[in-house]
Amino acid sequence: MSFAAKFEAVDILFPGSADRGARARMQTALAALDAGKTRNDIIGLTGIVVGAADVNLEIEQGEIFVLMGLSGSGKTTVLRALNGLNTISRGRITIRHGDELVDMSNPPPATLRRLRNQAVSMVFQQFALLPWRTVRRNVELGLELRKMKPAEMRAAVDQWLDRVGLLQWADKHASELSGGMQQRVGLARALVTNPDILLMDEPFSALDPLIRNKLQDELLQLQRTVQKTIIFVTHDLDEALKIGNRIAIMKDGRVIQVGKPEDIVLRPATDYVAEFVAHMNPLTAIRAASLMRPIEALRAADGVHRFNDHQDYVLHLDTSGQLIALHRDGAASPFHQPQPGVRCPPGSTGIVTGQHLLKDIVEIRQQTTRPVLVADNGRIVGCIGTTEILDALTQAGRADYRDNTAALN
Amino acid sequence: MTLLAHPETWITDHAIPVGTWSTDFVNFVKNNFQGFFDGLSNVLGFLLDGTTSLLHAVPALLLIVIFAALTYAFKRSWRMALFVFAALLFILNQGYWDRTLETISLIVYATIACMAIGVPIGIAAAHRPALYRVLRPVLDMMQTLPTFVYLIPTLVLFGLGSVPGLISAIVFVVPTPIRLTYIGISNVPRPLIEAGQAFGASPTELLWKVEIPAALPTILAGLTQVIMLSLSMVVIAALVGAGGLGEPVVEAMETVQIGKGFTSGLAIVIVAVILDRVFRPNKESSSA
Ligand SMILES: Nc1ncnc2c1ncn2[C@@H]1O[C@H](COP(=O)(O)OP(=O)(O)OP(=O)(O)O)[C@@H](O)[C@H]1O
Ligand SMILES: [Mg+2]
Numbered sequence: 001m002s003f004a005a006k007f008e009a010v011d012i013l014f015p016g017s018a019d020r021g022a023r024a025r026m027q028t029a030l031a032a033l034d035a036g037k038t039r040n041d042i043i044g045l046t047g048i049v050v051g052a053a054d055v056n057l058e059i060e061q062g063e064i065f066v067l068m069g070l071s072g073s074g075k076t077t078v079l080r081a082l083n084g085l086n087t088i089s090r091g092r093i094t095i096r097h098g099d100e101l102v103d104m105s106n107p108p109p110a111t112l113r114r115l116r117n118q119a120v121s122m123v124f125q126q127f128a129l130l131p132w133r134t135v136r137r138n139v140e141l142g143l144e145l146r147k148m149k150p151a152e153m154r155a156a157v158d159q160w161l162d163r164v165g166l167l168q169w170a171d172k173h174a175s176e177l178s179g180g181m182q183q184r185v186g187l188a189r190a191l192v193t194n195p196d197i198l199l200m201d202e203p204f205s206a207l208d209p210l211i212r213n214k215l216q217d218e219l220l221q222l223q224r225t226v227q228k229t230i231i232f233v234t235h236d237l238d239e240a241l242k243i244g245n246r247i248a249i250m251k252d253g254r255v256i257q258v259g260k261p262e263d264i265v266l267r268p269a270t271d272y273v274a275e276f277v278a279h280m281n282p283l284t285a286i287r288a289a290s291l292m293r294p295i296e297a298l299r300a301a302d303g304v305h306r307f308n309d310h311q312d313y314v315l316h317l318d319t320s321g322q323l324i325a326l327h328r329d330g331a332a333s334p335f336h337q338p339q340p341g342v343r344c345p346p347g348s349t350g351i352v353t354g355q356h357l358l359k360d361i362v363e364i365r366q367q368t369t370r371p372v373l374v375a376d377n378g379r380i381v382g383c384i385g386t387t388e389i390l391d392a393l394t395q396a397g398r399a400d401y402r403d404n405t406a407a408l409n
Numbered sequence: 410m411t412l413l414a415h416p417e418t419w420i421t422d423h424a425i426p427v428g429t430w431s432t433d434f435v436n437f438v439k440n441n442f443q444g445f446f447d448g449l450s451n452v453l454g455f456l457l458d459g460t461t462s463l464l465h466a467v468p469a470l471l472l473i474v475i476f477a478a479l480t481y482a483f484k485r486s487w488r489m490a491l492f493v494f495a496a497l498l499f500i501l502n503q504g505y506w507d508r509t510l511e512t513i514s515l516i517v518y519a520t521i522a523c524m525a526i527g528v529p530i531g532i533a534a535a536h537r538p539a540l541y542r543v544l545r546p547v548l549d550m551m552q553t554l555p556t557f558v559y560l561i562p563t564l565v566l567f568g569l570g571s572v573p574g575l576i577s578a579i580v581f582v583v584p585t586p587i588r589l590t591y592i593g594i595s596n597v598p599r600p601l602i603e604a605g606q607a608f609g610a611s612p613t614e615l616l617w618k619v620e621i622p623a624a625l626p627t628i629l630a631g632l633t634q635v636i637m638l639s640l641s642m643v644v645i646a647a648l649v650g651a652g653g654l655g656e657p658v659v660e661a662m663e664t665v666q667i668g669k670g671f672t673s674g675l676a677i678v679i680v681a682v683i684l685d686r687v688f689r690p691n692k693e694s695s696s697a
Binding site for chain 2: 083085109113114115116117118121122124126128129130132133141142144145146189193
C-alpha cells in the first residue's frame with residue numbers, strides 16, 4: 001500500500017509577531033529545538049511556540065489515521081499543515097494527489113488552491129458553515145470554487161445530501177439545523193469534492209454523546225463505501241480506538257507512539273501512553289485476539305486440548321486445527337458462530353473471530369453462559385473464559401499485563 | 410520689541426502663518442487643478458439637478474403614491490406605507506415638496522458616493538493593518554472638524570450651489586461607512602475564513618463569497634447611518650446654496666419667522682423618520 005501523505009522531520013513553529021527580529025528568533029528557536037530544549041524553554045527564550053516538532057508519519061491510502069493527545073499537544077497544528085492552513089518551518093510534507101506527489105512544504109499559491117480544492121478537504125470542529133447560505137449552497141462551496149456548472153453541481157450535491165440524510169433540509173439555512181445535522185452538512189461539503197484526503201479536526205466533540213456515537217457509526221459506515229484516507233483528530237481515546245485503523249499519540253508537539261489501537265492499548269510505548277490508556281474503556285478497545293488464552297496453552301499433558309477452570313471441556317480438533325466436536329463432562333456440547341443482532345442459545349459455545357471487541361464477547365458469554373472460542377479462518381486459535389475477561393477489564397494497560405501479552409505475541 | 414522684554418507681545422507678533430499656508434494651499438490647488446474641479450462640479454451638478462428635475466417632472470401625488478408603494482414592497486407593511494403616504498402628503502400641503510425633492514437628490518448621491526468610496530476603503534483597511542493605522546486619525550479629524558471649516562475651501566473650489574453641499578456631506582459622512590465596513594470585515598469569524606481557504610478560495614473569491622456576505626449586516630447598518638447623516642447635512646448644505654429643505658430653515662432663521670422655522674424643521678424630521686423606518690434593516694434580513 002502506498003502512502004497518501006508523508007511527514008518527514010516536520011517542525012511547525014509559531015513566530016508570534018512578524019517584526020524585524022522574527023527571522024533571527026526563529027533561527028534561535030530551531031537551534032534550541034535541535035539542542036533538545038523543551039517547548040517551555042523555547043517560549044521563554046524566544047517567545048516562539050513550538051506547535052509540532054520532528055513529526056515523522058506515513059499515512060496510508062484508505063486508512064483512518066487518528067491524531068490523539070491532550071489539549072495543546074499539537075494535533076490541530078499537524079492536521080492543518082496538510083492543507084497549508086499552517087505553514088511548516090522545517091522538514092517536508094508530501095501529499096499524493098492522483099498520480100502526482102505534491103510537496104506541501106512551501107507550495108506556490110496556485111498549487112495550494114488546487115490541492116485544497118481537489119485533493120484535501122476539511123471538516124471543522126465548530127462546523128464553520130456559512131450561516132447566510134442554505135444547506136445546499138453550503139455543500140456547493142467546493143464545487144462552486146471549481147466553477148462547476150450549476151446543474152451539474154446540484155446533482156452532485158443532492159446525491160451527498162441524500163447520503164447524509166439531509167435532502168429534505170436542502171433549502172433550510174444552516175443555522176436552523178441541530179449540531180449533529182450541521183456536522184453532517186460539514187461532512188457532505190467535504191466529501192462532495194471527492195477528495196483524496198479528508199481532514200477532520202474533532203468533528204464530533206461539539207456534539208452530545210449520543211449524537212457523537214451515532215455520527216461515529218455513520219462515518220465508519222460511510223468509510224466502507226468511500227474508502228477515503230481520513231485523518232481524524234480527537235482527544236477522546238475511546239473515539240480514537242473505535243474509529244482509528246492506526247493512532248498516533250502526541251505530547252508537547254511530538255508524536256510519541258504510532259500503532260494499531262491494540263498496540264496502543266496493550267503495548268504502550270511510554271508511561272505517558274500507559275497513563276492515557278488506563279482511562280480508556282476496555283470494552284470497546286480490546287479485541288478477542290489480544291485477550292484470548294492461546295490454543296497452545298490449552299494443551300494438557302495428555303495431549304488433549306481442554307479449557308475452562310475445571311478442565312471439563314475437551315476440544316477435538318482435526319489436523320488443520322478445525323473444531324470437529326466439543327465435549328463437556330463426556331457429553332457432546334453444541335457450538336455455533338454468533339450472528340450480529342441474534343441472541344445466542346444458552347448452553348452452546350460461541351466461536352468468534354480475533355477482531356471481535358471485548359464488548360461483544362462479554363455479551364456472548366452472558367447469553368451462552370459458556371466460554372467463547374476464537375477462530376481464525378476456521379482454525380481454533382484460542383479461548384476466552386471468565387478469567388481472561390476479568391483480566392482484560394481490570395488490567396489492560398498495566399505493566400504486568402503488558403508483559404504477559406507481549407510474551408504471547 | 411525683544412523676546413526678553415515683552416515675551417507675549419513678541420510671540421503674538423511673530424505668529425506662525427498657518428492661516429496663510431492653508432490659504433496658499435487651497436489657492437494652489439484651485440489654480441492648478443481648476444479644470445478638474447470644474448469638470449467634477451459640472452458632472453455632479455448635472456446629476457443632482459437632473460435628478461431633481463426628473464423627480465419634478467412626475468406629478469407630486471403620483472410620486473407620493475410611488476414612494477408609498479415602494480415602502481410596501483420594501484417592508485411588507487401596510488401601516489408603514491400608509492404612514493409614508495400621509496407624511497409626504499403633509500409635506501406637500503405645507504409647500505415643501507420641491508425642497509424635499511432637492512433634498513432627496515442630495516441624499517441619494519451623497520449615499521451612493523459615500524458607499525462607493527467607503528466600502529472599498531474599509532475593506533482595504535481591514536486587510537492591511539498598516540493602512541488602518543494611518544487612516545484612523547484622518548477619519549477622526551474628518552468627523553471632529555467643524556463642518557463650516559471645510560465648507561469654505563469647498564466653496565472656493567466648487568463655487569456656490571448644490572455641488573459644494575454634496576461634497577461637504579460626503580466629507581462629513583464618508584468616515585462612517587469606512588469604519589463600519591472595517592469593523593464588519595475584520596470581525597468575520599476566523600473559522601469561516603478558514604473554511605473558504607480550506608476549499609481553495611482565492612483572496613478575491615474569499616472576499617466575495619465569505620467576507621462581504623459575513624460583514625453585510627454591519628455594512629448595511631453603515632448604509633442606514635449614511636442616509637441619516639447625509640440628511641443631517643441639509644441645513645449646512647443650504648448655507649452654500651444647495652437648496653433643499655435646509656433653505657427655508659436658513660431663511661426662517663435670518664428673518665426670524667417662527668412659523669416657517671417650525672414647519673420646515675418639521676418637514677426635515679418627517680423625512681428623517683421615513684428614511685429611518687424604511688432603511689433600518691429588518692431583523693431577519695441579517696441572516697438572509
Ligand atoms: N496560530 C497559532 N499561533 C500561535 N500558537 C499556536 C497557534 N496555533 C496553535 N498554537 C500553539 O501550538 C500548540 C499546539 O496547539 P494545537 O492547537 O495544535 O493543539 P491541539 O492538540 O489541537 O489542542 P486542542 O485539543 O486544544 O485543540 C499550543 O500550545 C498552541 O497554543
Ligand atoms: Mg485542536
